[in-house]
Amino acid sequence: MAPVTELERSSSLLYKDFEQHGVPAIVSASGIYLGTQDGRTILDATSGAAVACLGYGNPDVQKAMVDQMMHLCYCHPGFYKTQVAEDLADFLVATTNGVMSKALLCGSGSEAVEVALKLAKTYFEHLPEPQPERTRFIARAGAWHGATLGALTLGDFRGRKDPFVSLLSQNCSRVSACSSYRGARAGESDSEYAQRLAQELDDEFRRIGPHRVCAFVAETVGGSASGCAVPVPGYFAAVKAVCERHGALLILDEVMCGMGRTGTLHAWEQEGVEPDIQAVGKGLGGGYVPVSAVLVHDGLVRSLRRHGHAFAHGQTYMAHPLAAAAALRTQQVVQQQRLVPHVRDVGAYLGRRLRDALLPHPNVGDVRGRGLFWAVELVADKQKKTPFPSKLGVSGRLHARGMSKGYEVALFAANGTCDGYVGDHFLICPPYVVSRKDVDEIVYRVALVVQDTMAEVATQYSLKDI
Structure with missing residues (x-):
């Protein structure tokens, strides 16, 4: 021994x-x-x-971090702005060809999911005719969205969730995941499976009351809890259509599967859909720093701008310059190589x-x-x-x-x-x-x-x- x-x-x-x-x-x-x-x-x-x-x-990322530390490690995100954080946000927006036109930089995947939920609620509060009753979210069985309380509410990894159920909001329900190995029926085609899941989602909207649902939240490719469950062709197009029919948003959690991990920089590029809000993390900074981001669709950004309301959110380490420098250089290396x-x-x-x-x-x-x-x-x-x-x-x-x-x-x-x-x-x-x-x-x-x-x-x- x-x-x-x-x-x-x-x-x-x-x-x-x-x-x-x-x-x-x-x-x-x-x-x-x-x-x-x-x-x-x-x-x-x-x-x-x-x-x-x-x-x-990686020496390029290490050098970028040292250079940033020599100039500026931290400044309060509510008082000041930094060029490196602006540059990272510009880079992320550009990777979507402007489909997503704003990026909010934060510190972890769980934090990014929390921000996404708050942004979705903010959007409906600030419409010309506000919809404050949209307080419900629909997620999927077998999901994992993070360890903070809002993210745990969405998630379905019981061993991590059960000890804290009494602390969690009851504003989330769930539908079946898209997981062919355990979910598809014998003899069912991919198209039939996708449509059945879309109908299940539509039924859940109607059960809750479509006017009460804020967003459907899903991992584009399943993560640690579901074991890389890959969506069948047409699934996300079908569920996005359901969301649009009922006026709700689509939030895609790409904290684990995004930033190149599944073969495109954004996993949704392979699904023929555009999310309204997207969370990324993990591969964003390559582990050199804790960093994540929330990308917001241009349509939501224009709506929020048009009505002149602020987003009531702020945290000490948002847009951290050292994290931004490391993440930006990580993504530049991914692109250049x-x-x-x-x-x-x-x-x-x-x-x-x-x-x-x-x-x-x-x-x-x-x-x-x-x-x-x-x-x-x-x-x-x-x-x-x-x-x-x-x-x-x-x-x-x-x-x-x-x-x-x-x-x-x-x-x-x-x-x-x-x-x-x-x-x-x-x-x-x-x-x-x-x-x-x-x-x-x-x-x-x-x-x-x-x-x-x-x-x-x-x-x-x-x-x-x-």
């Missing part, structure tokens, strides 16, 4: 489980690898949490390799994703799609083995895939700079983790009785 380190023995830092024993302490990072305190090298197949899009130690087309190319290769290596396994139910954003769902019975009991902790076992000696590959493990409580999956979402050779190494290590972990589970439990 390895000796307990001083850090593990006496840490004052509060972790999710109050202590963080048995996990590697990271002391260095370069490219797609992390160096541990005990001298090992871990291949980061997840970019942290789909964050480190450029990998670790043509990394988004690379994501499409090497991402398709990653998908093929994962499917070839893992789908033959009797406990791999599905491999799904887009770009460099892939998930592997594990099941006890492949024919029935029966999930493992949560008490087995299958996803946690996979993650722990991946981090252990002899495997050294980071998997983003999650559970609740099936109903918010049961269901195991893990994400593979490496940095945009990965090569095909890197992909081969990732798939080799991941397949070994799955093989050995599931063999261990099979020896300890009778899978036929699950």
